[in-house]
Amino acid sequence: MTTTLICDCNKTMPLAPKALGAALADNDLPLHSALCRREAAAFQRAIQSGDEVVVACTQEKQLFAELARQTPQAESPIRFVNIRETGGWSRDAAQAMPKIAALLAQAKLPEPEPVATVGYASQGRLLIVGPLDQAEQAAALLADAMDITLFSRGPGSAGGAQERRWPVLAGRIDTLDGWLGAFRLGWTRDNAIDLDLCTRCNACLAACPEQAIGLDYQIDDTRCRAHRDCERVCTAAGAIDFNRLADAHEAEFDLVLDLGAAPLIDWHAPPQGYQHLRGGMADPQASATLLRLRGLVGEFEKPRFFDYRQKLCAHSRNEQLGCNACVEVCSAHAVRSDLARQRIVVEPHLCVGCGACTTVCPTGALAYAYPHAPDQGTRLRTLLGTYATAGGRDAVLLLHSQEGGRALIEQLGRDARLGRAQGVPAQVIPVALWHAASTGIDLWLSALAFGAARVAVLATGEEAPAYLEALRAQMAVAQALMNGLGYAGTHFTLIEAGTPAALDGALATLREARPQTPAAAARFAVGAEKRSTLELALDHLIDAAPARRAEGDAARVIPLPAGSPFGAIEVDRDKCTLCLACVSACPASALQDNPNAPQLRFVERNCVQCGLCDSTCPEDAISRVPRLLVAPERSQPVVLNEARPWSCIRCGKPFGTQKAIEAMLGRLAGHAMFQGEALERLKMCGDCRVIDLYTAPNELKITQL
Template identity: 75%
Template sequence: MPLEPKTLGAALAEPQPLTLHSSLCRREAPAFQRALGSGDDIVVACTQEKRLFTELAEQTPGAAEAGSVIRFVNIRETGGWSRDARSAMPKIAALLAAAHLPDPEPVATVGYASQGRLLIVGPLDEAERAAALVGESLDITIFSQGPGSAGGMQERRYPVIAGRIASLAGWLGAFKLGWTRDNAIDLDLCTRCNACVVACPEQAIGLDYQIDNSKCTSHRDCERACRVAGAVDFARAPESLDAAFDLVLDLGAAPLIDWHAPPQGYFHLAAGLANPEGLQTLLRLRELVGEFEKPKFFDYKQKLCAHSRNEVVGCNACIEVCSAHAISSDTARQRIVVNPNLCVGCGACSTVCPTGALGYTYPRTPDQGRKMRTLLSTYAKAGGRDATLLLHSEERGQALIGELGRAAQLGRARGVPANVMPLALMHVASVGIDLWLSAIAFGASQIAVLTTGDEAPQYVAALQQQMDMAQTLLRGLGYAGTHFHLIEANTPAALDAALAGLGATRQQLPAQAARFAVGAEKRSTLELVLDHLIDEAPALKAAPAVQALAIALPAGAPFGAITVDKDTCTLCLACVSACPASALLDNANAPQLRFIEKNCVQCGLCESTCPEDSIALVPRLLAGPERKQQVVLNEAKPWACVRCSKPFGTQKAIEAMLGRLAGHAMFQGEALERLKMCSDCRVIDLFSAQNETRITDP
């Protein structure tokens, strides 16, 4: 790789010239071992020899006592192996600077416990072959779904059950199967002697030892042939049963759990066992016995949640996007519920959440923002231009970039361009508009998100929706160009072509890079980003007289206003109590409905709650100081109590109520008149009327 010590040293603020090692993992290894003794944190720009460096650290005397933290970063496939390698020093400096950042704080964990109780569902012959391959390490039960091509073995090695599956739910260590046993042959009593198979004149009994009722014509020859074992009994009533398992291997043609992200511990092999994937799955099953942990990928703050108020549903974005079925609605408690055992850590829920009630923790948003700002500021300091962040997954995305780098080194591809900085994520759906726009504010020219075909369709749709929204916002503010790209590639050639196309146009950016720190609260971060983008907006600088710019956004955007039909609105203020973001406010001194646009998340709870259907959502961004100010959406004259003249309610609301109840039998005469009184006078008048009745009663 071509490396320039002067450029890298200046960008990394090294007090002395850098020493670059070309064979550090072999004859220059003592230099690494000497660094271990310093106690300083060490960054090794070599991921391919991570195992060797780790072993060297373990074997170096005094290294453990010195306490150096070792981190690894790949600058070879991401920058050094590229046709642009000689121009990639700013990017390499940025990658090294980001690698120096401290590790994120540990997160809470979710535990699983598996005793190895394995349920195999499928044709009996294939299920028994799978059970034999798994071996004796697991406690196996087979749910037979027909005999298969060969039928079951004559030697019954494993418990076999059959019937109609009603339900299968759960996760690793906690699956529950519900089924109905409704066949005349009891598999617990069956000895597989085949007497019933031979005796049946309709050949209605297969080698799964179950009766096909569509073929059976009730000769009952099988029942007589099985008189000794008593396994066949047509008078046996159907029985509903359930059982618990730790693992499930599904060999059926159609999966029992048809989710894009099935629960951990559930494996579906539609292609059967005769392929590498099947053998790998069987090996993995043998390892899933014991206690396991995974990160708890999310934080939930109910007070910020816009899902439900007063049993009225508003925002459903997280429930609709989750491919793991980990999120459900609990309107009784005005919240959503996330099952941490089902959550797979995609982070899509936090990306589409308009309020930040769901936050991603692996890593947390401030850590991710710090890394982006470090990458971009170091890149700019080293003289880099037109920075592009390439967000990719830690698994398939990272492997694809590695394949592209090797192809470039062999002269078969261009490789990762000098201005494109890869940034690995647990899942590409875990980062959305708040961090993308922050990166633009920090100086990124473009944000590219790499999808490889492994993502759920709703994740890709959500990412595209977020990109359309962010791009509309930037263009409305006058930032020319295309700043966001959703790349779909699953081969090095496709990725190479997509990355080459990113440099086709120039993008307009804020004249000054932002210096704020990304916070833990999503809306607070968005406000900081928007303030900076609005302050630097070319559209407003080109027209200084324009105080505010209203940018129409697509439906579903987390910014906007509402309109109120003043002719139908009665100022009942039900919308105020429904608003989870304090965007709608009342006035303690007058009948008024007030609104603060910057607080509105467009959840729709006010629109759904309004009994008069007077409210409509207006997705937009108001680029001006007015979006932070209270505005009056509706106001009315107060109604004065007919007894004490104290104002209460509004004229329109009281008149509407009187009109609706005037024909009701319970509200005639004095009862109707009391509706015109305040609550205190209503009680006094009712009490006085009751006393008068007692006095005049003969």
């Protein structure tokens, strides 16, 4: 049993407890106005019951948690949900009861199953790269908590300190890769001055007439004229040797602080444990960055955000590249190709959980796991079902990140309370995700099947450009499907807003939108496999499609944009030799042979448009056609090409196609190894070829061998 506590926050929200209680099947839903203050006893009584408690307030979450710690026998699990900034503080607040009921119902759902985790271990070995004076300044602020090594990139404006307080490296950085607790630095020591031997006596600086040596104690080769005065005055220490060969070195670190103007790792989502201050120690974020580094010593865990099933992967076959969408979209460089093993490889320590790879994956080989798709599906169906039960219409799901997106929506709600904005419309239901790019057309189309009129994704500027392009491309496919089925209007929207005012304006345009949707909501459950969920959603949308009602059972072809995960292939019969290389390359069993006849068959429902068939075809006879065939034939094999069989000239057994054998004979007829009887032997099946070879005269056998 779940106890729900609602509060109108000092009567600033027009809540209707009876309507909410009816929608939630909870007839005893008292309304509070100061649950966090004078009515706190109601909260304490609820958490002593042992039942799960849902508190419709996130503003005072910390206070409620403290009250729970002070309450004797408080054993109830507590959840919090925001109904204030998401609905109660809005121009449409009086009409927002269906949405608020939906948010409360969602909060009562069981927690998703725990996911696997990825571990990090950091002992505080910090590498600071940058001008020596700034590196030493940062080191002085972190020395009490870190084991520090400096990599000098010049002396800086003030030069370095004389006292050697930390190890100093210098040279040419060749590589820097890894993640928190496992960074690997590769560099080449290519300067005449060995910093390990240098005592910073400054004799070389005084001797150099070109002032080619700075307070980083490295020689600037562009200014040095090789007069060797510095080397002669350094005979005691022996730190300078112009004849020393450059040598390569490697070292490992747990953390990296980069103070250079150009980052060493220039990714949109750099590895955890790597921090870059573009302005050096003068950067406005310097203090916050140093505090963040202090907190990265110890052992840490994060969710393993993805599941990978190689058997579904359309990336490669026989070292031929097919679908490469996940590799191209990942801004964290966590996904790479492994053609030799016919798969992609995801490094979980680099993965930041954006989910863009799972969004663009056509087969579902990469699946998002935080939470899994079935849990997301249950969440969406509960939201939309409760919203409809409470009398809501034309629901718009607003998918947003749980950090930047949530903060922007909450700021919009506060602005609406102060009369500076309209707020979140009554029919717009915010749905928090780990990352805005973590859902795709399987869940979007399922949401429309469950009763949503529109799906909007909020981008706040924290997303990589590649993610936004991927979302636009997926939305174009989904919209083409809906419009092709006859559903009028715009069902998918990407909202790009970095300020409350921009978000307010974008949401205002959704108030009057009334796109066409199925008359009845679907009841299917979202599955773990993407393609299965897509088919369930499409089946429901097709059955209720206005175009189908108008045209009856006539077949309908819906053209789709390039990159669609649905489609057909076309085969040039004049080029195709029925070698069937495409059949062995197809990862989805869309292309099939016929064991009883030389045929190339195709099941359109299985095709994911990965491109492996056309990249494998030696005759360049295959082209892809992105589309959706709305007809029963979509699930049935159709013959794309067939040919007369070639019969063995010795035993008569068919073993290939006439066209393929004739093509082979034509290509090899001029080859020295295939003349006379050797060419005739190509017209035989494998068994007869061997028999004929070993029954021929000895001189023929020698020639052939």
